[in-house]
Amino acid sequence: MNSKNELSFENLLQDVVNKNLCNRCGGCVSFCSANSIDALKIGKEGFPEYKDKDKCLECGICYLICPKTRNLEEELKSHYDWKYPLGHWIDIFSARSTDEEVLNVATDGGVVTSILIYLLENKIIDGAIVSKRTGTHGRMPIIAKTRSDLIDAAGSSFAETHHLDELGNIYSTSFPIIKVIKESASDSMKKLAIVGTACQIEAIRKMQLLNIVPSNLIIFAIGLFCMQCFTIEDLSKKNFAKTHKIDLDNIEKVNIKDNLILKMKSNVSFHIPLEEIEEIARPACLACNDFSNEFADISVGGVGSQDGYTTVMIRTSLGKQVYAEALYHDYVKNSHGSYHHSREVNEKHLLDIIKDFAIRKKIRSEKRINSMNN
Numbered sequence: 001m002n003s004k005n006e007l008s009f010e011n012l013l014q015d016v017v018n019k020n021l022c023n024r025c026g027g028c029v030s031f032c033s034a035n036s037i038d039a040l041k042i043g044k045e046g047f048p049e050y051k052d053k054d055k056c057l058e059c060g061i062c063y064l065i066c067p068k069t070r071n072l073e074e075e076l077k078s079h080y081d082w083k084y085p086l087g088h089w090i091d092i093f094s095a096r097s098t099d100e101e102v103l104n105v106a107t108d109g110g111v112v113t114s115i116l117i118y119l120l121e122n123k124i125i126d127g128a129i130v131s132k133r134t135g136t137h138g139r140m141p142i143i144a145k146t147r148s149d150l151i152d153a154a155g156s157s158f159a160e161t162h163h164l165d166e167l168g169n170i171y172s173t174s175f176p177i178i179k180v181i182k183e184s185a186s187d188s189m190k191k192l193a194i195v196g197t198a199c200q201i202e203a204i205r206k207m208q209l210l211n212i213v214p215s216n217l218i219i220f221a222i223g224l225f226c227m228q229c230f231t232i233e234d235l236s237k238k239n240f241a242k243t244h245k246i247d248l249d250n251i252e253k254v255n256i257k258d259n260l261i262l263k264m265k266s267n268v269s270f271h272i273p274l275e276e277i278e279e280i281a282r283p284a285c286l287a288c289n290d291f292s293n294e295f296a297d298i299s300v301g302g303v304g305s306q307d308g309y310t311t312v313m314i315r316t317s318l319g320k321q322v323y324a325e326a327l328y329h330d331y332v333k334n335s336h337g338s339y340h341h342s343r344e345v346n347e348k349h350l351l352d353i354i355k356d357f358a359i360r361k362k363i364r365s366e367k368r369i370n371s372m373n374n
């Protein structure tokens with residue numbers, strides 16, 4: 001295969017990992033280990049590395065499926081009927097869960113958790129790959145198999161903890177969520193949904209284009225809007241907290257909409273412009289050009305919607321069908337938002353704001369990549 005692709009993990013190290021562009025999605029390791037080739041492992045700090053270099057077949061697939069390489073980009077865009085600057089989309093609106101238990105723990109309107117509960121309760125999926133809060137280590141990827149697993153994984157409320165460590169990974173995608181797909185194969189789970197940032201969903205979609213395991217297990221992808229990931233620890237290290245006079249120990253909830261929102265235990269909220277936290281973004285995020293998760297079935301975020309609602313972009317016909325069923329069976333409900341009165345005006349408001357973020361992110365990425373090449 002190497003004669004065809006002339007690529008291997010060495011190239012991935014050279015073009016992505018060593019250039020600080022790896023966002024630790026785990027896609028490369030997931031493919032290599034699911035196929036029992038087992039040449040790679042997730043190493044220290046979550047970056048991929050050789051487990052056994054002699055086992056490498058130099059097939060180049062780890063390189064092709066990496067969200068930070070461009071070889072499959074045109075094919076991917078054509079497959080998903082991609083258009084600048086938001087990719088393909090069918091519908092856009094604000095919505096929320098109808099389930100009080102979900103609303104109490106959700107980041108925004110709990111739409112993600114409620115759609116997953118619908119899929120699980122109706123046996124459309126066997127499980128969902130989400131990221132679960134853990135007692136002392138922030139978050140870790142899990143395959144949720146029950147409603148209660150999903151509720152445990154929802155949102156980002158940390159009211160019971162005082163430690164920065166526990167807040168540490170809230171907005172970090174540095175855990176290899178894709179890696180856990182592999183575990184499901186041996187668990188007789190054959191139909192999975194995944195929730196992920198654009199880098200994670202893109203790795204899955206590239207694997208699906210190549211028709212390779214373990215991406216065949218993923219039947220539904222919910223993509224989160226994402227300007228950047230960071231950890232609360234990063235905030236404190238950069239003296240950011242001092243500048244803004246924020247006591248990081250007293251943060252109750254973190255959210256990103258058009259600003260970073262830190263809700264304190266005292267009920268006071270700080271709204272910090274995203275440009276101000278760019279300095280703590282991962283290098284991989286500064287080079288990333290996808291805000292709205294252009295290859296998901298449904299993309300979601302908080303931006304543009306009133307508090308307690310999720311902004312929903314339906315992208316694929318499957319996304320449309322699943323959302324319509326969840327709506328019909330009363331798992332979620334739509335809203336025109338509090339800003340405007342008609343659906344059309346709300347749609348335009350949401351589109352304008354998402355386009356603005358999407359274009360800003362594409363320009364930032366271009367600048368970053370140009371500066372790296374000069």
Ligand SMILES: Cc1cc2nc3c(=O)[nH]c(=O)nc-3n(C[C@H](O)[C@H](O)[C@H](O)COP(=O)(O)OP(=O)(O)OC[C@H]3O[C@@H](n4cnc5c(N)ncnc54)[C@H](O)[C@@H]3O)c2cc1C
Nearest residue numbers: 106107108109110111112113130131155226227301302303
């Ligand atoms: C790193 C990151 C950056 C984001 N940036 C923005 C932004 O700039 N603008 C914006 O409008 N929205 C952003 N969002 C999305 C927003 O915070 C909400 O996740 C989204 O609106 C869905 O809300 P919900 O209440 O419907 O989700 P919920 O019902 O609360 O479910 C959230 C789901 O996301 C999963 N999850 C949480 N963290 C991660 C993670 N790091 N990686 C993968 N899955 C995860 C949870 O397991 C859960 O299944 C970001 C999310 C993340 C994780």
Ligand code: SF4
Nearest residue numbers: 032056057059060062
């Ligand atoms: S066997 Fe293929 S996928 Fe695995 S490390 Fe080597 S080139 Fe990458």
Ligand code: SF4
Nearest residue numbers: 022023025026028066
């Ligand atoms: S971004 Fe993902 S696929 Fe690319 S090198 Fe890093 S872990 Fe591997």
Ligand code: SF4
Nearest residue numbers: 198199226228285288
């Ligand atoms: S900014 Fe891009 S690379 Fe960074 S976590 Fe978000 S989608 Fe991934």
